[in-house]
Amino acid sequence: xxxxxxxxxxxxxxxxxxxxxxxxxxxxxxxxxxxxxxxxxxxxxxxxxxxxxxxxxxxxxxxxxxxxxxxxxxxxxxxxxxxxxxxxxxxxxxxxxxxxxxxxxxxxxxxxxxxxxxxxxxxxxxxxxxxxxxxxxxxxxxxxxxxxxxxxxxxxxxxxxxxxxxxxxxxxxxxxxxxxxxxxxxxxxxxxxxxxxxxxxxxxxxxxxxxxxxxxxxxxxxxxxxxxxxxxxxxxxxxxxxxxxxxxxxxxxxxxxxxxxxxxxxxxxxxxxxxxxxxxxxxxxxxxxxxxxxxxxxxxxxxxxxxxxxxxxxxxxxxxxxxxxxxxxxxxxxxxxxxxxxxxxxxxxxxxxxxxxxxxxxxxxxxxxxxxxxxxxxxxxxxxxxxxxxxxxxxxxxxxxxxxxxxxxxxxxxxxxxxxxxxxxxxxxxxxxxxxxxxxxxxxxxxxxxxxxxxxxxxxxxxxxxxxxxxxxxxxxxxxxxxxxxxx
Amino acid sequence: xxxxxxxxxxxxxxxxxxxxxxxxxxxxxxxxxxxxxxxxxxxxxxxxxxxxxxxxxxxxxxxxxxxxxxxxxxxxxxxxxxxxxxxxxxxxxxxxxxxxxxxxxxxxxxxxxxxxxxxxxxxxxxxxxxxxxxxxxxxxxxxxxxxxxxxxxxxxxxxxxxxxxxxxxxxxxxxxxxxxxxxxxxxxxxxxxxxxxxxxxxxxxxxxxxxxxxxxxxxxxxxxxxxxxxxxxxxxxxxxxxxxxxxxxxxxxxxxxxxxxxxxxxxxxxxxxxxxxxxxxxxxxxxxxxxxxxxxxxxxxxxxxxxxxxxxxxxxxxxxxxxxxxxxxxxxxxxxxxxxxxxxxxxxxxxxxxxxxxxxxxxxxxxxxxxxxxxxxxxxxxxxxxxxxxxxxxxxxxxxxxxxxxxxxxxxxxxxxxxxxxxxxxxxxxxxxxxxxxxxxxxxxxxxxxxxxxxxxxxxxxxxxxxxxxxxxxxxxxxxxxxxxxxx
Numbered sequence: 019x020x021x022x023x024x025x026x027x028x029x030x031x032x033x034x035x036x037x038x039x040x041x042x043x044x045x046x047x048x049x050x051x052x053x054x055x056x057x058x059x060x061x062x063x064x065x066x067x068x069x070x071x072x073x074x075x076x077x078x079x080x081x082x083x084x085x086x087x088x089x090x091x092x093x094x095x096x097x098x099x100x101x102x103x104x105x106x107x108x109x110x111x112x113x114x115x116x117x118x119x120x121x122x123x124x125x126x127x128x129x130x131x132x133x134x135x136x137x138x139x140x141x142x143x144x145x146x147x148x149x150x151x152x153x154x155x156x157x158x159x160x161x162x163x164x165x166x167x168x169x170x171x172x173x174x175x176x177x178x179x180x181x182x183x184x185x186x187x188x189x190x191x192x193x194x195x196x197x198x199x200x201x202x203x204x205x206x207x208x209x210x211x212x213x214x215x216x217x218x219x220x221x222x223x224x225x226x227x228x229x230x231x232x233x234x235x236x237x238x239x240x241x242x243x244x245x246x247x248x249x250x251x252x253x254x255x256x257x258x259x260x261x262x263x264x265x266x267x268x269x270x271x272x273x274x275x276x277x278x279x280x281x282x283x284x285x286x287x288x289x290x291x292x293x294x295x296x297x298x299x300x301x302x303x304x305x306x307x308x309x310x311x312x313x314x315x316x317x318x319x320x321x322x323x324x325x326x327x328x329x330x331x332x333x334x335x336x337x338x339x340x341x342x343x344x345x346x347x348x349x350x351x352x353x354x355x356x357x358x359x360x361x362x363x364x365x366x367x368x369x370x371x372x373x374x375x376x377x378x379x380x381x382x383x384x385x386x387x388x389x390x391x392x393x394x395x396x397x398x399x400x401x402x403x404x405x406x407x408x409x410x411x412x413x414x415x416x417x418x419x420x421x422x423x424x425x426x427x428x429x430x431x432x433x434x435x436x437x438x439x440x441x442x443x444x445x446x447x448x449x450x451x452x453x454x455x456x457x458x459x460x461x462x463x464x465x466x467x468x469x470x471x472x473x474x475x476x477x478x479x480x481x482x483x484x485x486x487x488x489x490x491x492x493x494x495x496x497x498x499x500x501x502x503x504x505x506x
Numbered sequence: 507x508x509x510x511x512x513x514x515x516x517x518x519x520x521x522x523x524x525x526x527x528x529x530x531x532x533x534x535x536x537x538x539x540x541x542x543x544x545x546x547x548x549x550x551x552x553x554x555x556x557x558x559x560x561x562x563x564x565x566x567x568x569x570x571x572x573x574x575x576x577x578x579x580x581x582x583x584x585x586x587x588x589x590x591x592x593x594x595x596x597x598x599x600x601x602x603x604x605x606x607x608x609x610x611x612x613x614x615x616x617x618x619x620x621x622x623x624x625x626x627x628x629x630x631x632x633x634x635x636x637x638x639x640x641x642x643x644x645x646x647x648x649x650x651x652x653x654x655x656x657x658x659x660x661x662x663x664x665x666x667x668x669x670x671x672x673x674x675x676x677x678x679x680x681x682x683x684x685x686x687x688x689x690x691x692x693x694x695x696x697x698x699x700x701x702x703x704x705x706x707x708x709x710x711x712x713x714x715x716x717x718x719x720x721x722x723x724x725x726x727x728x729x730x731x732x733x734x735x736x737x738x739x740x741x742x743x744x745x746x747x748x749x750x751x752x753x754x755x756x757x758x759x760x761x762x763x764x765x766x767x768x769x770x771x772x773x774x775x776x777x778x779x780x781x782x783x784x785x786x787x788x789x790x791x792x793x794x795x796x797x798x799x800x801x802x803x804x805x806x807x808x809x810x811x812x813x814x815x816x817x818x819x820x821x822x823x824x825x826x827x828x829x830x831x832x833x834x835x836x837x838x839x840x841x842x843x844x845x846x847x848x849x850x851x852x853x854x855x856x857x858x859x860x861x862x863x864x865x866x867x868x869x870x871x872x873x874x875x876x877x878x879x880x881x882x883x884x885x886x887x888x889x890x891x892x893x894x895x896x897x898x899x900x901x902x903x904x905x906x907x908x909x910x911x912x913x914x915x916x917x918x919x920x921x922x923x924x925x926x927x928x929x930x931x932x933x934x935x936x937x938x939x940x941x942x943x944x945x946x947x948x949x950x951x952x953x954x955x956x957x958x959x960x961x962x963x964x965x966x967x968x969x970x971x972x973x974x975x976x977x978x979x980x981x982x983x984x985x986x987x988x989x990x991x992x993x994x
Contacts, residue, residue, distance in 0.1 A: 169898055183818020185895075192897050192938045236821055262818055267834035267858075268825035274855035275817040300965065301822065329763040330671020330750055333724055334789065337756035346755035367762035370755075407673075409680050410657055450680045451947060452940030459939060477788065 024224035027217060030115050030148060031159050031203065033091030034061045037111070039082050039104060040095030040120075041065035041073050050093050050119070051076060052168045059163030062087055081107065088112040093156065098122040098131060101138050101152075109145045116142065118152030118208075119166075124277035125153055125209060132277070139211045153276060154208025155184030158191075160201060161227065175200015177308050178228040180218045182207060182236045182262065182276050186301060190232070194305045196459045198466020199312060202227040209276050214239050216247035223251040230311045231257040232304050237278025238286075245289050252294035253497065256489065258307035259295050261286050294493040296485050303481065306473060310482040313471035314441050319400035320487045321345045322480065323393050324371035325386070326405035326445075331476075332371035335405070338477040343484035346370055353396045360385060370399075383427065387434045394438035401483060402438070404431060405445035405476050408458050420453075424461035432468030443471045445479050512712035515705060518603050518636060519647050519691065521579030522549045525599070527570050527592060528583030528608075529553035529561050538581050538607070539564065540656045547651030550575055569595065576600040581644065586610040586619060589626050589640075597633045604630065606640030606696075607654075612765035613641055613697060620765070627699045641764060642696025643672030646679075648689060649715065663688015665796050666716040668706045670695060670724045670750065670764050674789060678720070682793045684947045686954020687800060690715040697764050702727050704735035711739040718799045719745040720792050725766025726774075733777050740782035741985065744977065746795035747783050749774050782981040784973050791969065794961060798970040801959035802929050807888035808975045809833045810968065811881050812859035813874070814893035814933075819964075820859035823893070826965040831972035834858055841884045848873060858887075871915065875922045882926035889971060890926070892919060893933035893964050896946050908941070912949035920956030931959045933967050 036059065038050045051074045054063050064087075065073040068080040079085050082092065082104065089111040094104055098120055108116055123135035135152065142149050150156050157164045160172040166184075170191045177199050181187045184206040191204065202225065205218050215235050222231050231251055238244040251257050263272035263280025272278040290297040298304050322344045324335045336346045349357070349370045357368040367373040372389060390402055408424065428444065435442040444465050446458040462472040473479035524547065526538045539562045542551050552575075553561040556568040567573050570580065570592065577599040582592055586608055596604055611623035623640065630637050638644050645652045648660040654672075658679045665687050669675045672694040679692065690713065693706050703723050710719050719739055726732040739745050751760035751768025760766040778785040786792050810832045812823045824834045837845070837858045845856040855861040860877060878890055896912065916932065923930040932953050934946040950960040961967035 181818070183816075183821070185816035186818035186822075188898070189816075189819070189895070189936060193936070196938070234818060236818070260822075262821035262825065264825045265828035267828045268821055270836065270857060271821040271824040271834075271855070271859050271861075274857050275821050275861065300826075328671075328673035328677075330669065330674035330722060330724070331677070333671070333750035333756055333759040333763050334674075334748075336759040337750065337752045338788075340753035340755045346759075348758065367759070369758060369762050371759050373759075373763065407677070410676070448677060448681070449943075450684070452944035455937075455943045456940035 022224055023217070023220035027213075027221045030150075030213070031157060031164065032162060033115065035064070035087055035089050036061065036091045036093065037064040037066055037082055037085055037089035038093045038095065039066040041067050041070070041078065042095070043067060043070045043073060049074070049168065050095070050166055053165040054163060056168045057160065057163040057165035057172050059165075064089060082111055083107050085111060090114055092116045094118045094120045096120060098134060098152075102134070102141065105138065105141050105145065105147065108147065113147055115148050115150065117150040117154075117156035119154065119156065120151070121153035121208075123152050123209060125273070125275060127274065135209070135211060142212060149212035151208045152211065155187060155206035158187065158201065158204035158206075166206070171195045171200075173200050174202065176202055176227065176229040177232060177312065178202050178222040178225065178230070179204040179232045179234075180207070180215060180222065181205065181234040182210065182215070182278065183234055184208070186234045189301055190305060193301075194308065196462050197305065197309050197472060198463070199305070199308055210239065216240065216243045219247040219251040223247075223254040229255060230308050231255050232308050233257065233259045234262060234301075234304070235259060236262040236272040236276050237280045241281070245293060248289060248295055249293040249500075252493070253500070256311040257295045258298050258304055258311065259290055260298050260301065260304045291492060292496060294489070294496040296489045298485070302478065306478050306482040307485060309471050309473065310486045313466070313469060314443060314483070314486060316490055317401045317441055317483060317487050320484065321347055321398055321400045322403060322483065323349065323396070323399045323401075324403050324405070324476065325374065325389055325393065326371070327374060328407060329373055331405075331407070332367065332373040335371050335476045335480075339480040342477070342480040343488065344480055347398050349393065349396050350398060353392060356392045357389060360388065383430050387430065390434045390442065391438060394440050399440065401440055402442045403445060403476065403479055404442065405447055407448035408446045408461065409448040409450040409454050420457045421460040424457045425464040428461045428464035428470070429468060432465060432470050435468075435470055443473060443479050443483065445473050445476050447475050510712055511705070511708035515701075515709045518638075518701070519645060519652065520650060521603065523552070523575055523577050524549065524579045524581065525552040525554055525570055525573050525577035526581045526583065527554040529555050529558070529566065530583070531555060531558045531561060537562070537656070538583070538654055541653040542651060544656045545648065545651035545653035545660050547653075552577060570599055571595050573599060578602055580604045582606045582608045584608060586622060586640070590622070590629065593626065593629050593633065593635065596635060601635055603636050603638065605638040605642075605644035607642065607644065608639070609641035609696075611640050611697060613761070613763060615762065623697070623699060630700060637700035639696040640699065643675060643694035646675065646689065646692035646694075654694070659683045659688075661688050662690065664690055664715065664717040665720060665800065666690050666710040666713065666718070667692040667720045667722075668695070668703060668710065669693065669722040670698065670703070670766065671722055672696070674722045677789055678793060681789075682796065684950050685793065685797050685960060686951070687793070687796055698727065704728065704731045707735040707739040711735075711742040717743060718796050719743050720796050721745065721747045722750060722789075722792070723747060724750040724760040724764050725768045729769070733781060736777060736783055737781040737988075740981070741988075744799040745783045746786050746792055746799070747778055748786050748789065748792045779980060780984060782977070782984040784977045786973070790966065794966050794970040795973060797959050797961065798974045801954070801957060802931060802971070802974060804978055805889045805929055805971060805975050808972065809835055809886055809888045810891060810971065811837065811884070811887045811889075812891050812893070812964065813862065813877055813881065814859070815862060816895060817861055819893075819895070820855065820861040823859050823964045827968040830965070830968040831976065832968055835886050837881065837884050838886060841880060844880045845877060848876065871918050875918065878922045878930065879926060882928050887928065889928055890930045891933060891964065891967055891971075892930065893935055895936035896934045896949065897936040897938040897942050908945045909948040912945045913952040916949045916952035916958070917956060920953060920958050923956075923958055931961060931967050931971065933961050933964050935963050
């Protein structure tokens with residue numbers, strides 16, 4: 019019986035014990051030992067360092083061989099020159115997986131270091147040990163307490179992030195938490211000499227803990243296998259991919275970073291399209307796309323109605339949405355008439371964008387809610403966007419608790435979203451300082467708790483909705499083709 | 507003798523007295539009277555409202571005619587139907603300028619209201635009164651205390667912003683202050699039935715208080731005159747233009763907003779290029795471009811060196827800079843060797859992007875400074891960019907004053923910028939919450955005080971530098987052509 023990719027790889031994420039070889043004596047800040055402790059890893063953690071007796075309150079061992087029990091999973095922080103010896107020790111301790119945080123291999127461009135990397139891979143294969151890395155942060159699996167950075171949130175969620183860069187994992191985790199995204203697993207795999215993008219894509223495709231996949235990939239080891247893995251993942255789940263190394267300079271940087279052969283950006287693009295994945299251009303867009311996948315899931319069509327204040331902002335919003343690939347049609351005459359019954363005429367518009375100066379605070383919220391309700395019944399509208407500037411609050415003084423107001427507004431919007439039959443997304447825009455940023459974060463957090471997608475700008479919301487719509491259509495076509503060719 | 511545009515229009519910005527007709531009784535928040543008071547307008551301010559005795563501590567008059575002295579400048583907050591009467595009263599009080607905050611004219615799409623707007627214009631011309639608006643916020647001239655929003659900074663600077671949208675003026679002012687931009691004049695002109703984009707462009711071209719011009723334009727009344735005015739402004743000063751209404755939906759929104767006939771986006775593009783202006787796509791880019799114009803001024807060429815940490819971030823940075831139109835060449839072998847003398851090999855790169863994990867805090871700053879010094883001597887590099895993530899500070903606890911650290915780092919970078927002979931721009935990126943945003947703002951503020959350009963992301967910095975380089979080249983060509991054809 020052929021075992022599934024999930025069954026074959028699942029043990030990698032479920033070690034019973036972990037040794038951190040080359041653990042830092044003073045883990046002030048990030049460190050694997052404190053990350054595992056804070057993550058609540060449920061098993062022995064063995065710091066190994068001949069110069070320390072204790073690390074983060076745990077007994078420290080001079081060598082890996084002196085660790086009392088077996089070590090399923092070994093994290094290597096020693097220098098590259100010591101990794102071959104570590105492999106032998108790890109084998110003696112029964113290790114099944116070694117995560118090489120250790121860098122200084124092929125990515126340096128040095129021939130001897132590249133040859134050493136090759137020997138490490140060959141020896142690991144002989145020993146039946148799987149490698150993560152080298153030159154990476156490893157696994158982040160909050161549900162089981164696997165972690166590599168004690169400062170990242172350990173709340174579980176359903177997004178998987180497969181990343182060739184550890185820094186990008188940190189950035190993704192830190193900036194997406196306020197948008198309501200939690201992680202099933204985050205995987206930083208660096209040079210990926212053994213386990214790489216294709217292994218993890220196949221795994222996540224079947225992983226029942228994951229419902230959205232994000233990937234940051236610099237280079238692909240085996241193009242044909244990658245395409246199969248990507249198609250498998252994209253067929254199973256929504257997936258967004260950011261490619262690093264799309265230009266000659268980016269290619270060279272990728273080679274210096276993870277020894278990746280970045281390959282042709284155009285071919286990568288075609289692969290994503292044919293597999294049914296969405297390709298994005300920035301880390302911000304990767305997060306936005308996951309928000310759209312997770313919260314919006316699908317849109318009935320590309321026709322957007324934009325509701326909010328600020329004349330010039332409305333004009334630009336219409337431009338941005340159109341340029342992103344959406345349509346912003348005039349509302350039907352009867353819908354405009356219904357809106358005109360309570361929308362003041364001066365300084366407003368009810369065409370689309372609906373530019374209204376009704377406040378989201380206090381009594382005005384009823385007007386906004388009614389506006390959204392009426393628009394949701396327009397037959398030529400598929401999805402609604404409400405935006406609000408959060409950089410200033412005319413008429414309110416500093417004693418007001420703006421975070422509570424923002425939460426209340428998000429909640430009131432969520433109430434409307436629950437009533438209407440079309441998706442509603444929210445944009446809290448225009449934060450200008452720490453105070454207003456925290457108000458936006460409160461707004462986003464409350465909306466996410468109620469299951470509503472938020473975006474920091476109209477432009478980013480529109481791009482994500484346009485891509486969501488494109489993805490639905492493209493995926494339908496690619497699946498029909500795959501079935502037609504008996505190739506599903 | 508033909509008077510200059512500046513001499514002809516300067517009185518508009520220098521009223522001796524101001525009447526606010528239809529002043530709000532409770533100016534809780536924005537309001538013209540409190541804005542003028544806070545701005546320190548140096549002359550009588552007369553609130554007019556038959557229902558109030560006093561507004562913001564000033565005596566309030568029942569009608570404009572009852573105001574004691576002459577009223578050079580009248581701000582109209584009355585309804586559209588009362589503007590014709592107001593014109594007569596204003597004329598009796600010697601008004602030279604009326605700013606019509608009043609909306610509800612041609613932008614409503616209502617034929618009667620459009621006809622009323624036309625009558626207002628005709629009568630104002632008969633009376634020799636210039637109109638600003640209708641449907642706009644009017645003039646913001648901090649040096650003379652002209653203001654329309656008491657919450658905007660009234661610190662003077664050298665950037666002029668000509669905007670068809672009042673909301674965009676507010677957004678521009680609020681979000682650019684931390685980047686070190688101050689305003690000579692901001693002009694919100696709305697429907698612009700009398701004074702419009704061309705008048706203000708001609709004025710700003712000659713205004714000695716302004717050295718950079720930004721413009722947000724939805725529609726142009728007279729294409730030939732606009733092109734002449736734009737060329738005059740672009741010949742005199744760097745100018746960045748954001749066009750609202752670039753798509754069919756944006757066009758319709760512009761019509762609803764300011765009754766603008768937005769016209770062809772392609773023709774507008776050509777006009778900007780031929781005039782020597784930079785066209786941008788978003789409000790953020792408009793601010794970024796002013797930062798580049800004001801602080802960087804010019805770059806010797808398009809070859810960028812990127813310095814900072816975060817492997818995947820460096821790869822994406824190389825892509826983003828290349829896609830923006832810059833070059834990111836490998837550093838010369840000898841420069842790489844010099845950097846390798848003190849840059850650790852594992853997890854870094856000295857090619858370009860220079861990916862270094864040396865900290866900007868404490869001792870590490872010396873390494874960063876030396877890195878920038880050495881790179882600045884590379885013959886194939888024209889401009890340097892240093893970036894730093896500011897969303898987390900490994901190894902430092904909450905008791906550290908991060909804002910002070912950020913200011914110190916900006917100052918130390920400014921010291922290097924003063925030594926080297928190529929432009930250096932700074933990017934404080936990756937802020938994730940109110941606290942880290944305030945750290946970035948401190949970083950930006952200190953850098954600006956030292957005359958250094960900052961950007962919130964590498965992508966935005968690269969785009970602005972690429973446009974700055976394009977603008978220099980394009981302007982050289984357009985000026986040569988203009989001279990060649992005797993058409994300067």
